[in-house]
Amino acid sequence: MATRQHPPSQATGLPRALADASADKRLDVLRHVAAGCSISQAARQVGISYKAAWQALDTLSNLSGEPLVERIVGGVGGGGARITAEGLRLLALAAELARARQQVLARFAGGAIGDGGLGLRTSMRNQLRCRVLRCAPLAPGDPMVAVTLATPGGVELVSSITQESADLLGLAPGLAVLVLCKATAVTVALAGAGAAAGRLWGRIERLSxxxxxxxxxxxxxxxxxxxxxxxxxxxxxxGDAAVASVLPAALVIGLAG
Incomplete structure (x- = not known):
């Protein structure tokens, strides 16, 4: 199967595949495929499920707009994948970016660089550093998991995400994460006005x-x-005490910088 070749000066969508906060594990899957591993072997090496490994490759391909792997029909295990020229280009770009990042961090050693997702631009105004307490399926065999998070103020929040997403992020107790949420998904009420416990409590600072x-x-x-x-x-x-309520499905989890 022929793959498209891009001259160095021609822009591609490959950089988009590196902009997502959970790209590292996805790239790990691609690296193992490049090394000759089957999808099941790559999944075991990265510590995720076979389904999550395929999701990782599909997501990278969707983000980049390029076919990064070729699906192979048949063979032991029913088939697999082989990395394409575009997949190798993506890995080369990722390696170059990693080297550049290390050079920048070395120049700014001792500063506050990298503390807060500086490379992430999003419309979500709510971003709060939290720590994972628990990560468990909603029910035995359920594809959704409930991630219990501790805020800096000691409040527990729960986010519901897919098992594959939890695997790709490597969520585990003690892991520092960034919790994001659209402001439009948050309901604010005065404290004592019937809001449920376990939400985010604070004092009103501004009103519009x-x-x-x-x-x-x-x-x-x-x-x-x-x-x-x-x-x-x-x-x-x-100055009034108030509480913010948000549904678990509205809380997005990202890896903290």
Whole structure:
């Protein structure tokens, strides 16, 4: 099967495949395939499931817009994959970026560089460093897992993600992660107004009235800020205690820098 060749000056979509926070394990799968491993062997080496290994390769290919592997039909185990020229180019680009990153970190040794996902740009205004407490399936054999997280203020939050995503991120108790959430997915209420326990508690720092909803910025207990919305008119004021509620499906987990 022929693969497309790009001259060095022609831009490709390969850099997009390296912009995702969970790219490292995906690249590990691709590296093992490049070394001649089968998909099942690559999955065992990386410590993920066979299904997650294929998802990793499919995601990298989708992000890059290039076929990074060729599927091989038949053979032991029912087939596998062989890396393409574009896959090798992606690995070379990843290695070059890793070297460049180390050079930059060496120049700025002792500074606060790399502390907070500096390479990540997102529309999600809520970003909070947390620590993984537990990661378990919602039910035996369920493809979804509940990830229990501890905030800097000691509050427990729960995020629901797929098992494959948890495997690719390498989620385990004690791991530092970045929890992200769209402000529009957060509901803010005054403390004691019926909000459930275990949410994010803090004091109102800023208010921005809107036509149907008011934007509320909370200074969280334990540090950090969280943005959400309350039905207009919101009767809280700056300095009042309030609580932010968010559904587990709205919490996104990323690897902290």
């Amino acid at each position: 009235p809107g036509a149907g909803q008011d934007e509320v910025v909370l200074a969280l207990d334990g540090g950090g800020h969280w943005v959400g919305f309350a039905p207009h008119p919101f009767h809280g004021g700056v």
